Amino acid sequence: MFTVSTEKAAYHHGNLRDALVRTALALLEESGVEALTLRAAARGAGVSAMAPYRHFADKADLLAAVAEQGYTDLRDRLAQADRAADPRRALVEQGVAYVLFALERPALFRIMFGAPVSGLMPSSPAADSAYDILAARVVGLVPEEKREAAVVAAWSLVHGLACLTVDGRLHREADTASPEALARQVAGLFAAGLPS
Amino acid sequence: MFTVSTEKAAYHHGNLRDALVRTALALLEESGVEALTLRAAARGAGVSAMAPYRHFADKADLLAAVAEQGYTDLRDRLAQADRAADPRRALVEQGVAYVLFALERPALFRIMFGAPVSGLMPSSPAADSAYDILAARVVGLVPEEKREAAVVAAWSLVHGLACLTVDGRLHREADTASPEALARQVAGLFAAGLPS
């Protein structure tokens, strides 16, 4: 099931690094974080337990590659969501896409945004460009001097909602079940802006 | 260092359960999550590797107890912060306390709010009462029909800020270094309320 038999199994595997990342993502989404081990990834790719070390320094390094793929996917989702004509609508759609991504791929989301694997953040280009998509949208909506705060506020709000929802902290009555309900929810939160 | 020699070491340990939780918290804050193992907690409490199983079903069960202690501490911090005279000020102070808690005890914070250990949330009384402190403050500030959204918005905003800051995703220039700067930041975020 995990053997990715696209190429005819060159016995210097062809492209093990990619195969390992793909297997890792599959394990993650089918069986959760605890199932994602170096050895399981190796098994899935049909190689020995030590083979991954030819491509990744250690487990953290594999996780970083998995996270990088996650950032790319998230960025694509955000870019897609950002296409609405009305800029406010586009911002809300970005928020919805962000939360939906987290709900659809919770284990990946946690790896992407959990404790940095190798102590410090490796500054991924994909993650940066995802951030830029949000920031660019806020620029058109908020006056110069409040932009910095607004970007952080928007990201924090959506990220917090995603985390709390994914981890079941919000005793929601299926408010986030459908994308439409979620859109209403996100729009409502943006609008809620606490009295200052 | 970890041997909690308050009582004269009754050799049916006296109070192992508490000792294990204390040791676990110490490990967590001194050496991070990866250092928190059942065996290390047992060592720290001066008992055999299997002794913890007389008090906890498995590792997840110990983690749950650790999280519970975290919820209690957080609730106390929130209650303390909530005492400001001005209700808006009190709300901001709660947010600051929340983020400070996360920054001071990041590993504990991640255990408290990370993926539920045993699949489902065990509904902790301390966590509930922490939530109630926030909700009560919002009730006084927001009209009936927007309260639900406002509570979720406030929690999400602050929780998201805490997560992103703790995990180093916000390339902040020491904005969150001092409590005062943090207070300004939180107040700013509450005020930022995106245009709807």
Add this chain to the structure above:
DNA sequence: CCTTTCAAGTTTACTGCGTAAACATACCGT
């Protein structure tokens, strides 16, 4: 064409973890 070489993969081995099962012991009520 044959040999050398080196990256890619394997084998073996070690340590620490979570946990099951069986055993030992000290306190507590009768």
Add this chain to the structure above:
DNA sequence: ACGGTATGTTTACGCAGTAAACTTGAAAGG
């Protein structure tokens, strides 16, 4: 005094991450 039960220990197993040494096959140079 005694027997039972709660509490802790010993032993053992499988699996994880990873270090070191060995093998192989494909590409490069004479």
